Amino acid sequence: MSIRDKILAVTNDTPSEVIHIEAWGVDVLVRGFSLGAKDDFLTSVYNPETKKSDIKAFTVGVLIGTAYDPESGEKLFTESDIPVLKQKSAAAVQQIVDVGSRLSGLTDDAIEVAGKKSFSTTSEELDS
DSSP, X not given: OOHHHHHHHOSOOOOEEEEEXXXXXXXXXXXXXXXXXXXXXXXHHEETTTTEEOHHHHHHHHHHHHEEOTTTOOBSOOGGGHHHHTTSOHHHHHHHHHHHHHHXXXXXXXXXXXXXXXXXXXXXXXXO
């Protein structure tokens, strides 16, 4: 089996981590985004007019997109939870966002590059 075939045969390579949120007294399973989910997410939070990411959309998007119930594997939050989530401890929410960002490769550099590159970018341009 070729290296390519081995890589493509892996069905679940998305990293995850269970963290304890002391403020809420619960454990949360945090899963990184897949490549497709990460691309969709970055596209959704980037504003081409300002050439910046919307920090509010970023925080909520990572929270909703990466937080899961560790027992059932179900997503914890949906967009309908946003008004209530905005009332929650910023420190507690940030714990999930920090881990979700790290597991998804959402570094400051990755976000900046995502804003500069379009889907029509060639591999040579990405190397520059």
